[in-house]
Amino acid sequence: MRATVWSLADQLGVVARSSAELVAALARDPRRTVVVLPDLHEAEVAELVLDLARVGHVRLIVESRTTSGAYQRLAGNGYAELNLDLEQWRDQERFERWRASTSAGVEVTTSSGQEVELSDPVAVCRADPWLVTAAYEKDEAGEHGGLRAAWLRAGQALCKKTSPASRALVLLSVLGDRADPRYAPALRELAGGAAWDLEWSRVSGDMAPPWPGPVTALATGRGPLAGCLLVAGVDGMVRTVQSADAAARGRMTVSCGQPWDLAALADGTMVYLDKHGHLKLESAWAVRPERSGIAGLLDDSPTRAQRLSEMLRGHRSTSLAHAESAGLGTVVLGDAAGAVRAFGDITDSVSLHEGAVTALAAVSLPMENEATTVPLVYSGGQDGTVRAWSPGSKPMAGTLRRRSCPVVAMDAAWTASGPAAVVAWADGLVEWINWATGAQQTFRPGPPVRAVALETGERVFVGMDEALTCLALRQ
Structure with a gap:
C-alpha cells in the first residue's frame, strides 16, 4: 500500500505518507486527473481505489485478474467493467494465437528473489527501495533498531531513483536518538558521498x-x-x-x-x-x-x-x-x-x-x-x-x-x-x-x-x- 501511495504521490507532484493524505491532496487540487493502475491484485490497494473514486474530478482505470482479491473488492460497486474473460470483448482467434505464443515455457514472477537484512542500515540503503518498503510494511512487529520507523517516515524520498549515499543522508536525518546507536555512524559514513552534510536533526x-x-x-x-x-x-x-x-x-x-x-x-x-x-x-x-x-x-x-x-x-x-x-x-x-x-x-x-x-x-x-x-x-x-x-x-x-x-x-x-x-x-x-x-x-x-x-x-x-x-x- 505505501509503495503504491508514494509512487502515485510522486507522479502527481504531492507528498503523501498515507492513503488518506493522498486522497486529501487530490481533493484539494481541482484539476481533472486520470489514474491508471495496471496489474492491481491486492485487496488492500483496492480500498485506495474506492477512496480515490469518491473524489469527483478523479477518474481511474484499473487492471486486475478476476481471481484476485482486488477484483472481488471492486466488483459490484457500480463501476464500468470490461471483463476480457467474456468472449464478446475479445477476438477469439487473436486470443488463441497470443496464448500459444506465451506458453513456450516462459515463467513470469513478481518477486525479485532479493533478500535484505532489515536491521542493517547500509544494506537497506543499497537495496531495491520498493522491496525494503514492502518488507518493512509486512513486518509490523519488528522495530529493527529504529530503522523501520525511520524508513516509513521518509519513504517517499527513499524510494526515488537516487544514490545509496543520498538515501543514507535522508535516513540519517529522520533516525532519531532512540535508534540503535551503531546506526548513525554507519549511515554518516555512507552519506559521505552526498552533496549535503547533516549537521543535526531533531x-x-x-x-x-x-x-x-x-x-x-x-x-x-x-x-x-x-x-x-x-x-x-x-x-x-x-x-x-x-x-x-x-x-x-x-x-x-x-x-x-x-x-x-x-x-x-x-x-x-x-x-x-x-x-x-x-x-x-x-x-x-x-x-x-x-x-x-x-x-x-x-x-x-x-x-x-x-x-x-x-x-x-x-x-x-x-x-x-x-x-x-x-x-x-x-x-x-x-x-x-x-x-x-x-x-x-x-x-x-x-x-x-x-x-x-x-x-x-x-x-x-x-x-x-x-x-x-x-x-x-x-x-x-x-x-x-x-x-x-x-x-x-x-x-x-x-x-x-x-x-x-x-x-x-x-x-x-x-x-x-x-x-x-x-x-x-x-x-x-x-x-x-x-x-x-x-x-x-x-x-x-x-x-x-x-x-x-x-x-x-x-x-x-x-x-x-x-x-x-x-x-x-x-x-
Whole structure:
C-alpha cells in the first residue's frame, strides 16, 4: 500500500505518507486527473481505489485478474467493467494465437528473489527501495533498531531513483536518538558521498536535546537572538534553539494562537502571521528599548516597532518577509490575488503571480558605498513560480524558477558569495540556489516540508511535522 501511495504521490507532484493524505491532496487540487493502475491484485490497494473514486474530478482505470482479491473488492460497486474473460470483448482467434505464443515455457514472477537484512542500515540503503518498503510494511512487529520507523517516515524520498549515499543522508536525518546507536555512524559514513552534510536533526521523540515539536514557521534570529533559530509550532509557542546544535534557549507564547509565518527584527521584535492572515508584532524578546534614560523621557515619539505596527494595522496576508536596514527596514506581504506589497523604508506594490502568494523571502543588498542597502524580494506562488522584485523598481522580467507544483516556503540571505535562497516545494523538494554563482543543490527529506530558513553561512534548516533538520553544503 505505501509503495503504491508514494509512487502515485510522486507522479502527481504531492507528498503523501498515507492513503488518506493522498486522497486529501487530490481533493484539494481541482484539476481533472486520470489514474491508471495496471496489474492491481491486492485487496488492500483496492480500498485506495474506492477512496480515490469518491473524489469527483478523479477518474481511474484499473487492471486486475478476476481471481484476485482486488477484483472481488471492486466488483459490484457500480463501476464500468470490461471483463476480457467474456468472449464478446475479445477476438477469439487473436486470443488463441497470443496464448500459444506465451506458453513456450516462459515463467513470469513478481518477486525479485532479493533478500535484505532489515536491521542493517547500509544494506537497506543499497537495496531495491520498493522491496525494503514492502518488507518493512509486512513486518509490523519488528522495530529493527529504529530503522523501520525511520524508513516509513521518509519513504517517499527513499524510494526515488537516487544514490545509496543520498538515501543514507535522508535516513540519517529522520533516525532519531532512540535508534540503535551503531546506526548513525554507519549511515554518516555512507552519506559521505552526498552533496549535503547533516549537521543535526531533531526527530519526534528525541530527548537530548528535545524535539521542539511540529513546525509551522522558521526564522533566523538577529541582534540579541543572533545564532538562534526561531521555531513556531502548532501549540502557539515560538521556541528559540541554538542554530549550531538545536539546544533549547527559550520559548514564548504568542497571542495569535498559531503562527503561520514569521520574521525577526534586529532588536528581537518578532513579526508573525496567524492562520487567518492577521499580522502582529511581539516585543517580548527585545533586550532594551531604542531609547533609555533622559533621552527616552525627552523623546516620546513611537519606536520603530510601533511605527511598523501602525503601518501594518488592518492588513491581511498569505505570507510575509522582512529585510533589515538602518531605518525601519522593509516588511513585505503577499496576498491571495498574487500581489506583493512593501511597507517601511519603501512603500510599493506589484502583482507577481497568478493565484496566491504562498511564500516570501527578503534580503538587504549592500550598495557600493556599503553605507546603505536596498531590499530584494523573492516571492513564490501557487502558480509554481519564483520571482524577484526590488521595491521602488519594476520586477525582474520572467521567472527565476518554474515547476509544476506550488512553492510552500522560502528564505534568503546575503552570503560571502552573494544573495542565496532556499525554496521548498509542495512535492517535498528543497532547493538551495546561489543567484550570483548559479550553484544549486537539492534535498528531499521525505515528509511534507512546512518551513525553511537560511543562515548567512548558508546552513539550511528544514522544518516538518515530525522533524527539524540542519544541513550544510559539503565543501
